[in-house]
Amino acid sequence: MAVMSSRPKTRSPRRCPCGGMPPYDECCGPAHAGTSPAATAEALMRSRYCAFAMGDAAYLLRSWHPTTRPKALDLQQGPRWERLEIVATTGGGLLHVDGTVEFRAYYRTPDGSPGVMHEVSRFVREKGQWTYLDGHQF
Template sequence: MSRRSSRPRRPSATSPRAVPAPEVTAASPCPCGRPAPYAECCGRLHAGAPAPTCEALMRSRYAAFVVRDAAYLLRTWHPDHRPDVLDLDPGLRWQGLEILGTTDGSAFHTTGTVTFRAHYLDDGTPGSLHEKSRFVRHEGAWVYESAVFTD
């Protein structure tokens, strides 16, 4: 996939260590778009709290891309589909998340989907990723399983 395509390039290789973007702090608004500080919202999940729904997991995974927490992304990826390592493009800056729809994915379900649009700047060029992600419960926790790109 080219760097200037409509989607960010696929993950491949890097150290799975969290490297927060300098503009996100514990007191910053959460990048996922919810009206709570990062530390009280997705930061809790990044620190190990379980996601109660697949939408909460999806939002926290988006926030993990923003703060460059590759370890969290790998940890919340279904082991049958997870890459060995993750390459987070340093030229990509995530700008906002729109949740377009969800199916199932509550405490009473074992599967769920979240359709969303994530906006980004790729070395200053705007773009968006429109995706329908599928989540499943694995060993009692929500994990990302797969996605269909809708654009």
């Protein structure tokens, strides 16, 4: 006779795609849900990478500065994002109004070929909210 445990199974928290140490629900999840805005430019960068990885076009558009935001964003045919590496940051802290984040985002194309997107992104903070302004790719 098998012994049944009355203890509920615990699920390990889902790791955040941005590579942050807290699980998704404590890392980028609150920014995506609109319950806690990104506190720094780097936090916004991480949450935007995570949104690309999860296919959340609505969050990407909401976090894009209105002067450079596209009308629409189609993520259906995009690559599969695998890993984010933050290379450097300038400004973008709690007391700043602008900042940059240099990063490398590793991905696979739909045919399985690997690739790397290397960019320096510019961010601005207006009315307490960080937004992505633009970026320069290498």
